[in-house]
Structure formats: C-alpha cells, structure tokens
Amino acid sequence: MHELRETPEAQRARLNKTPQGKALLELLDAFPTKRALAAELGSSAEYVSRCIREGALSKSGAILADKRGLATKEWLRPDVSDWSSIPPGLPIGVKPSRDGVAQVLLCDLAKHFGSVKAFCKAAGVTVATFHDWNTRNRVSASGMLKLVALKGLNRELRARIKAAVDAG
Numbered sequence: 001m002h003e004l005r006e007t008p009e010a011q012r013a014r015l016n017k018t019p020q021g022k023a024l025l026e027l028l029d030a031f032p033t034k035r036a037l038a039a040e041l042g043s044s045a046e047y048v049s050r051c052i053r054e055g056a057l058s059k060s061g062a063i064l065a066d067k068r069g070l071a072t073k074e075w076l077r078p079d080v081s082d083w084s085s086i087p088p089g090l091p092i093g094v095k096p097s098r099d100g101v102a103q104v105l106l107c108d109l110a111k112h113f114g115s116v117k118a119f120c121k122a123a124g125v126t127v128a129t130f131h132d133w134n135t136r137n138r139v140s141a142s143g144m145l146k147l148v149a150l151k152g153l154n155r156e157l158r159a160r161i162k163a164a165v166d167a168g
Contacts, residue, residue: 011052019078020056027057027071041065043092059083064092100137101167105160106130109147112157123150139164 006014015021031037034048041047041064051057057065057076063083066073073083098107106119110130113119120127123146133139139147147161 015052015055018055020076023071023076023078024051024055024057027065027076028052030070040068040070041092042068047092058092060092096135098134102137102139102164103134105157105164106134106139108157108160109150112153122152123147144168 012025015025028034028037028048031040033045034052035045038045038048041061043061043064047061051061056079059077059080062073062076062080065071065076073080098104109123110116110119113122116127116130120130123143125143125146129143133143144161144165148165150161153161
C-alpha cells in the first residue's frame with residue numbers, strides 16, 4: 001500500500017516542530033528551488049529531499065554549508081554537540097574514486113566494446129551487475145569466469161584479466 005504524499009503545508013508544520021527543521025526551512029527559503037540549494041552545497045536535489053524527509057540537514061551537510069558560508073553548522077544542527085568526529089561515508093559533493101584495479105579494468109573493457117551496455121551483452125551480465133562490480137571494485141568469482149570467456153579481446157586486456165584472476 002502506498003504512503004500518502006505529504007503536502008507542502010504539512011511538511012512545513014512538521015519541520016517547524018524542531019530547531020534543526022526550522023533552520024532547514026529557513027535555508028530552503030533562501031533559495032528559489034531545492035536544486036539551487038543542492039548546487040550551492042555541491043550535492044543533488046535528491047540529497048536535499050532526503051534531508052527534508054528526515055527533518056534536518058545531515059551533519060556532513062551542515063559542515064559543508066558552514067564551510068561555504070551559507071549558515072553556521074551550529075545553527076543548522078543545534079542537536080549536535082560533537083563536531084570533531086567525521087561522519088561515515090564520502091562527504092557531500094566528493095566524487096568517489098574509480099581508480100581501483102577492477103574499476104580501471106571494467107572501464108577499459110567497456111571502452112573496448114564501445115559502451116557499458118555492449119560490454120555487458122558480450123559478457124552475459126546485466127548493467128546493474130557491472131555497476132555493482134565497479135562500485136565494490138571487485139568482480140565476483142563467477143564474473144571472472146565470464147571475463148575469461150570473453151571473445152575478441154586484445155592481448156593486453158586478456159593479460160590483465162588473467163592477472164586479476166591470479167590475484168584473486
């Protein structure tokens with residue numbers, strides 16, 4: 001069963017119940033759209049929407065807003081007393097590194113076949129599987145078997161796949 005969507009009025013009323021919710025509303029009101037706020041934070045509109053759903057800017061979002069001069073982190077998150085610990089995960093706006101051995105190999109294989117979709121078709125895997133391998137910087141054992149069985153690879157790619165299997 002689908003949850004009913006919160007109206008903008010109900011959303012404002014909910015956020016106005018907490019100091020961090022009020023601060024988030026004031027920050028949102030300073031920008032024409034959620035996307036504009038997200039751009040100023042160096043994040044996505046989805047991140048801003050998640051913060052609205054959760055009722056506060058995340059700790060890392062408050063730190064970033066403070067660094068960018070949008071508002072002080074203490075004003076945005078009066079409920080946080082310890083600002084010394086770094087929140088888990090990547091800070092907002094930071095692109096993940098894609099320079100792991102498996103990630104570089106997967107990128108080169110996609111280039112060799114012309115696209116991620118073409119590589120996935122040749123390897124017999126889904127695009128979601130490709131992205132899972134890429135995100136984790138690890139190709140599963142069954143995936144390595146599929147890479148070994150690929151046809152039409154040059155010597156250099158074949159050697160890199162063999163090295164990955166041997167390392168693995």
